[in-house]
Amino acid sequence: MSTATETIEGLVKQEYKYGFYTDVETDSAPPGLNEDIVRLISSKKKEPPFMLEWRLKAYRYWLTMSEPTWPHVHYPPIEYQKSVYYSAPKKKGDGPKSLDEVDPKLLETYEKLGIPLRERGRLAGVAVDAVFDSVSVGTTFQKQLAEKGIVFCSFTEAVQNHPDLVKKYLGMVVPYTDNYFAALNSAVFSDGSFCFIPKGIRCPMELSTYFRINAANTGQFERTLIIAEEGASVSYLEGCTAPMRDEHQLHAAVVELIALDNAQIKYSTVQNWYPGDEQGRGGIYNFVTKRGMCKGKNSKISWTQVETGSAITWKYPSCILLGDNSIGEFYSVAVTNNYQQADTGTKMVHVGKNTKSTIVSKGISAGHGQNSYRGLVKIQKSATNARNFSQCDSLLLGNKCGAHTFPYIEVKNTSARVEHEASTSKIGEDQIFYCNQRGLSTQDAVNMIVNGFCKEVFKELPMEFAVEAQKLLGVSLEGSVG
Amino acid sequence: MNTPILEIKNLHAGVEGKQILKGLDLTINEGEVHAIMGPNGSGKSTLAAVLAGRDGYDVTEGEVLYMGKDLLDMDPEERAREGVFLAFQYPVEIPGVNSTYFLKSGLNEIRKHRGEKQLDAMEFLSFVKEKVKLLELSEDLLRRSVNEGFSGGEKKRNEIFQMAVLEPKLAVLDETDSGLDIDALKIVSHGVNKLHRDDNSQLVITHYQRLLNYIIPDFVHVLVDGKIIRTGDKSLALELEDKGYDWIVTHQPVLA
Numbered sequence: 001m002s003t004a005t006e007t008i009e010g011l012v013k014q015e016y017k018y019g020f021y022t023d024v025e026t027d028s029a030p031p032g033l034n035e036d037i038v039r040l041i042s043s044k045k046k047e048p049p050f051m052l053e054w055r056l057k058a059y060r061y062w063l064t065m066s067e068p069t070w071p072h073v074h075y076p077p078i079e080y081q082k083s084v085y086y087s088a089p090k091k092k093g094d095g096p097k098s099l100d101e102v103d104p105k106l107l108e109t110y111e112k113l114g115i116p117l118r119e120r121g122r123l124a125g126v127a128v129d130a131v132f133d134s135v136s137v138g139t140t141f142q143k144q145l146a147e148k149g150i151v152f153c154s155f156t157e158a159v160q161n162h163p164d165l166v167k168k169y170l171g172m173v174v175p176y177t178d179n180y181f182a183a184l185n186s187a188v189f190s191d192g193s194f195c196f197i198p199k200g201i202r203c204p205m206e207l208s209t210y211f212r213i214n215a216a217n218t219g220q221f222e223r224t225l226i227i228a229e230e231g232a233s234v235s236y237l238e239g240c241t242a243p244m245r246d247e248h249q250l251h252a253a254v255v256e257l258i259a260l261d262n263a264q265i266k267y268s269t270v271q272n273w274y275p276g277d278e279q280g281r282g283g284i285y286n287f288v289t290k291r292g293m294c295k296g297k298n299s300k301i302s303w304t305q306v307e308t309g310s311a312i313t314w315k316y317p318s319c320i321l322l323g324d325n326s327i328g329e330f331y332s333v334a335v336t337n338n339y340q341q342a343d344t345g346t347k348m349v350h351v352g353k354n355t356k357s358t359i360v361s362k363g364i365s366a367g368h369g370q371n372s373y374r375g376l377v378k379i380q381k382s383a384t385n386a387r388n389f390s391q392c393d394s395l396l397l398g399n400k401c402g403a404h405t406f407p408y409i410e411v412k413n414t415s416a417r418v419e420h421e422a423s424t425s426k427i428g429e430d431q432i433f434y435c436n437q438r439g440l441s442t443q444d445a446v447n448m449i450v451n452g453f454c455k456e457v458f459k460e461l462p463m464e465f466a467v468e469a470q471k472l473l474g475v476s477l478e479g480s481v482g
Numbered sequence: 483m484n485t486p487i488l489e490i491k492n493l494h495a496g497v498e499g500k501q502i503l504k505g506l507d508l509t510i511n512e513g514e515v516h517a518i519m520g521p522n523g524s525g526k527s528t529l530a531a532v533l534a535g536r537d538g539y540d541v542t543e544g545e546v547l548y549m550g551k552d553l554l555d556m557d558p559e560e561r562a563r564e565g566v567f568l569a570f571q572y573p574v575e576i577p578g579v580n581s582t583y584f585l586k587s588g589l590n591e592i593r594k595h596r597g598e599k600q601l602d603a604m605e606f607l608s609f610v611k612e613k614v615k616l617l618e619l620s621e622d623l624l625r626r627s628v629n630e631g632f633s634g635g636e637k638k639r640n641e642i643f644q645m646a647v648l649e650p651k652l653a654v655l656d657e658t659d660s661g662l663d664i665d666a667l668k669i670v671s672h673g674v675n676k677l678h679r680d681d682n683s684q685l686v687i688t689h690y691q692r693l694l695n696y697i698i699p700d701f702v703h704v705l706v707d708g709k710i711i712r713t714g715d716k717s718l719a720l721e722l723e724d725k726g727y728d729w730i731v732t733h734q735p736v737l738a
Binding site for chain 2: 429430431433434435436437438439441442448449451452453454
């Protein structure tokens, strides 16, 4: 907590807490992208031929595409041939068989990030898959989960041990033809997490993936695939951080969720990639495709995201509501401070009857930050009695930042009911002075007002994450007033 | 006795380059209740704003001592922690911020400043229970966002409730009576009177005399054009009510 002598200026200098670098020997591909690199990645992963074929198709398709220019963000051209597409900590021999054999330096890294992987000190009730640059270094609680038939492992393991499931579901929701970054990801993705919750099983603990970018000039391309069979349910958390660097780094992930009849998937993200410095140098380009399919009837997919990091965020966690009575939800807090830019929102595509969707988006802009909400609500002809409620609120701190809203609504069925509410407000000097007059410092006042603004979203996060998110928001906005 | 809490000497202050206070002198001692009356635009709210440290007000001359310390040198939150409280004329709404949490945070900052133990949620709730009754506030208001959706009267009562919780040394009430019906006025006044002690002081700023039927001041000051032009006891307020501000302006005693 602050004291009266603490100045805003001092707070500005607060550093990105996760900006350290771990010095490990790596096994990296040379920079550049071509078919050989795609083949190299596939062979490193010891993948079956169908995977390589899929990757190559994606790569060839990507070559025919061009980068999207419609997002409300600005950045110099990305030089795809200069980036490294595969980098992994060097393994001894055949690689670790269990977490005990993982390089202690890596375990330490995660400990420093607050994610203990060793048996002792593990987060109770949360199974973690830790992804370091291009590979998963370990997954906790695998055995306990396997007893219930739940598969929770790195994508690489999934391809080797459950090729049928991968073959069946990979690209079902986000085909490699979907968009430029999804195509790139499909060609070169190196790891990620795979979850399979069999019929009728409620996953007994939170599943979580922690993504860490470590190496320089490396892109991170991971893929997450979560399948909940009939009547299954799971809550999944994702966290991300990266070292501080002056160069931009590309992170282009793909997440696919599939919920069958009566299944539920709750996906929460606390994204804290390095956002760049006060001048806008460095930071991660977070160009991500996340989409869930409510394939079965009465299924439900819920996205909650707290986006505080990255130089540029471009992502629209979406739901395709295919099954009758299925439900899609999107709760988002996106913060842009300094020179951060975010173009984020969701797509709710109603196909089945009586489908319902809820969108609650809270954008916070400070410094020179630019924050855009972009959302599509599409009610198809077949979606009788579809319902949507959208609420988009923007909060501005200072007068150099911007908030933008781009809602798209397409309704092809007259029985649909679509509601959209939007507001933009500024944290008033009056509000801050009022708090000051009751003894609160300006920073605490801003935190309190911002947390109040985000409350509806935070209450959707799992308990431990909600606390973390509140703290994170405080750090992200430090120095944004004064 | 007669320990001064607030000493204002030759205060000149303004906002956006416009001079509003033009040489104001005022001393408030422990245990005293002072009222400042004046017509619109005389500088009443500017005085409140300068004392609380609101941004945008410039002091061009003079000094203000609070408990012997330079008040103008302190940040607004430091003044609050030192025991200066302002009951706002227009209390601010803060959507999404729970009233109880807000007030508990403020109180704990003040307690921390005094070197006292912080109160946890349970301790705080039992601490405020009595104070809620004093202002006849519904406990339901405490569960709502700060001032959000409160009626005008509820907002003003909430200000005095906060004052009751924070127990200031110097309370400045800026037109707390404006917009109150007679019942609310009685409740608010009763609360303010209950909070009056020998070791604290109150500065009541008002346009109308009627508040002073309920809060009996030791001194009444008349503020006109940025200066106190007359000081008296409560009978001055009655005279003013009777004859109007014009009378006092035209019948100014010759000041030495």
